Amino acid sequence: MKGVARIKDVQELAVKESRLGIPLLFGMDVIHGYETYFSPSRLGLSCTWDMKAIEESARIAAIEASADGISWTFSPMVDVSRDPRWGRVSEGSGEDPFLGAEIAKAMVRGYQGGQMKRNDEIMACVKHFALYGASEAGRDYNTVDMSR
Secondary structure, three states: OOOOHHHHHHHHHHHOOOOOOOOOEEEEEEEEOOOEEOOOOOHHHHHHOOHHHHHHHHHHHHHHHHOOOOEOOOOOEEEOOOOOOOOHHHHHOOOOOHHHHHHHHHHHHHHHHHOOOOOOOOEEEOEEEEEEEHEHHHHOOOOOOOOO
């Protein structure tokens, strides 16, 4: 579901016609941007080492997504890629844990702003955490060796 009109309709149903009237929380994978895409992949953007630009890309994505009724993104992806065959390499920031951490911090600042008080800030949700990128043979949803 995408678009403020569709989200508004579903939200009205939840609030006005459901038994408890609890508003819905709408989340979306805004990892590469929302309407504006800044790079074909997060991996490409990470090659810049430009934390200001990366934060700004997340800020713009938050502004666009929040205008459409999205309040939560499943981003940044913080897993460290270990095998270029892994299908989600492009969602991450490569194989350097330091760079990945810096990019994650910049993206969270961009999405959430200063104090999550403005209506153009959205919640960030770190995803693909703890060895998801270390799958055997680069296969998505595959076995991962977590031994030392």
